[in-house]
Amino acid sequence: MNADPKGVLTGAHFIDGDHACCEGAIAAGCRFVAGYPITPSTEVVERIAERFPYVGGVFIQMEDEIASSIAIQGAVWAGKKAMTVTSGPGFSLMMEHIGLAAMTETPCVFVNVQRAGPSTGLPTQPAQGDMMQVRWGSHGDYQIIAVVPNSPQECFDFTIKAFNLSEQYRVPAFVMMDECVGHMTERVVIPPAEQIDIVPRRWFKGTPDAYEPYRADADLVPSMVKAGDGFNIHVTGLTHDEHGYPNMSVAAQDKLVHRLREKITRNVESIVEYREDQIEGADVVVVTYGITSRTALPAIARARRDGLKVGHLRLVVVWPFPEQRIRELASRVRAFVVPELNLGQIVLEVERCAAGKVPVRLVGHTGGTVHQPDDIYQAIITSGKGR
Amino acid sequence: MARTEIKIGGFGGQGVILSGYIIGRAASIYDNKYATMIQAFGPEARGSACSAQVIVDEEPIAYPYITRPTMMVLMSQEAYTRFSPELAPGGLLITEEELVSVRTTGQDVRHLSIPATRIAEELGKKMVVNIVMMGYFGAVARVTSKEALRKAVEVSVPKGTQELNLKAFDRGWEYVPA
Amino acid sequence: MSEELYDLETSLPVNPVERFLRMDRLPHIWCPGCGIGTTVNCFAQALESSGLDLRTTAIVSGIGCTGRVAGYMNLDSFHTTHGRAIPFATGLKLANPGLKVVVYSGDGDLSAIGGNHFIHAARRNVDMTVVLINNATYGMTGGQVAPTTPMSAVASTTPYGNFESAFNLPALADSCGAVYVARWTAFHVRHTTKAIKEALLKKGFSFVEILAPCPTLYSRRNKLGDGLAQMLYYQENSEVRHGAETKDVALGFQGKIIVGKFVDRERPTYHEAMDEYYTRKLGEQYVHAVVGGA
Structure with a gap:
């Protein structure tokens, strides 16, 4: 709508x-x-x-x-x-x-x-x-x-x-x-x-007797009603069954927590979003997000002028993390460079997905300001020189 | 014009932030260029020297902060003392004539000044000193078109003060140093 | 929904509060002699006599023994996090002023971890009824000291007796601006029912404190006998004093209990104040919120 x-x-x-x-x-x-x-x-x-x-x-x-x-x-x-x-x-x-x-x-x-x-x-x-x-x-x-x-x-x-x-x-x-x-x-x-496309709430369309608040649809997401609609719903932070009632069993916990996870992991391809620039044939891929996706640009441009093949993968959706894409790239690039305004957070995800196949170089920064492009440039150059 | 880095400095209450906003709005909304404005936050924004930085470019702006400003508009002595050493060689320095006494340090800059406070007082409202400065800056720096900057002044100042502010802008634009 | 006195198939008598309860969730978790169930019975009867539309009545609880009440009521019911029933209820109410919102929780939940929310909701006069069951301890976690535990009472975390001053909850609610404040005990079932009914029908932040025995943890540890013994204590030591100054109704260890309706006054609710203010300030440009919209 x-x-x-x-x-x-x-x-x-x-x-x-x-x-x-x-x-x-x-x-x-x-x-x-x-x-x-x-x-x-x-x-x-x-x-x-x-x-x-x-x-x-x-x-x-x-x-x-x-x-x-x-x-x-x-x-x-x-x-x-x-x-x-x-x-x-x-x-x-x-x-x-x-x-x-x-x-x-x-x-x-x-x-x-x-x-x-x-x-x-x-x-x-x-x-x-x-x-x-x-x-x-x-x-x-x-x-x-x-x-x-x-x-x-x-x-x-x-x-x-x-x-x-x-x-x-x-x-x-x-x-x-x-x-x-x-x-x-x-x-x-x-x-x-x-x-402007807007996703409306997943309202349940049936009658109260046909409704179970936590019975999921095919995509593992349940439909919703609101207070005052006559459904007498029960909503609890306790582990609950499809009816919404507390259920303290191991089986109920297993079923619920798996679904909460899988409704995202199984739909990950529709959720993740990233932007790529000159990834094909790149030796070094710079993985950025947020403001570092801008501060890295002068560094990437300079390294390219030096003759390095530098790709840029910019995360738009950081969570869920695009594991699949990083795994693919890890088998064909020589290194990842990850600048972020912390001392190493998303770099851990890149490392996990790279699984030791290629080096992953963090350009950390404790914050207070943004990176100097030169710091990112140096990391790209060092990474581009080989393993 | 390639990437232009501008720093506006003064003390809190002089309309420093509004000045940066006007340049950015003129460039990005009315001149179809790109502009990024960042204001200095924190204790320095309250009372003592405060500043706004604006980058204007024909291309999208990647790095959002200024690194070596090529233009400065300074409206207080403290701002001058703090910020003027950052100005790039050959840069443009515009100061408020009566509020800033410029030392001849041998710095390679193009320095211009305007008695903006006096002009603003002549117009009956000292408040518009920053708009006089903007008019003069616009005419000298030519970072944006006159129409764009004038329009940005008109839509950025409080309702009911547009006429006065536009007059202040024009006086600044037309100012010729004695 | 059956309002018959006897089940037509089995000829067994029908409990008159059955339709207010999620019968498929019973038996409940409360101990023998616990006072919470008694208050739920009062609450159900108050709902009945209030004539409220149950479809648009919602109940919100926090965590703890009393926090389980929401889950047994056949209403839209929300079992939230520890101490946060009131801010959840605030969002629920402000997003749909047509709902009657009841917060039903315990003394630890509402006055310790949730104390900040309690005073601010009262100050704002958010239109909700808060029923606080005060058993003077944390039951669910094993009988620790609470902000309501009387001086010298023994709890698992005050093994030599409590030396902290307890909250006088009616005074707290009163001083923050609650429009209705009453206190009863689980012994006073008719008064409690009437007080909850009045609170439900009162516009604004209404507060009913109900003292209830916790025989398993509080009474046993303090050698006060069983649930019945505590009921006898309530019977013998309560003094009905309507309109009492709330500063005079503090509780001591096994001391006198002042009960009654202490506060009943008028103040614009948060929503009324907002609507009135914006209408005055913004005139026809003010757009009143509509229900739903997601």
């Missing part, structure tokens, strides 16, 4: 990534946001607070991030598309409710405008230090979807994408921005509403 034109500010704007994220959420149909102020994400909710009264949305500034991350789930079960927005310290507080959303299959969007940590760290400076936390931060086995924008335009586009994927697979989806992208101002083109 198309976006509701009432919420879409069609046109060319010169806005920052935080504001573009807000507009993406509104275009995606988000009409409930709960948040708590935290630099550098606050501008998202400030704009939400300003815009929502004009588009029929409800914004509430909760007492903390724990509350925000579950208030949105209440709103989803009342029939809304909902989002919360935060940065590192707040994201850490939200971990339990990522697990709740995964377990109860509550579609919702978390935006994390990453700043340098650990702890309070550098509130006003960028990092990509939460990339493993977003995947593994809550306890237990579960899957999530995370997209990583590199510009204000993508903050708009990918927020919509996150909502759509979240609704399609009934998982929490994450927009993993960073301070640089969030506070960077560039042209953002918002298309007409009829050109």
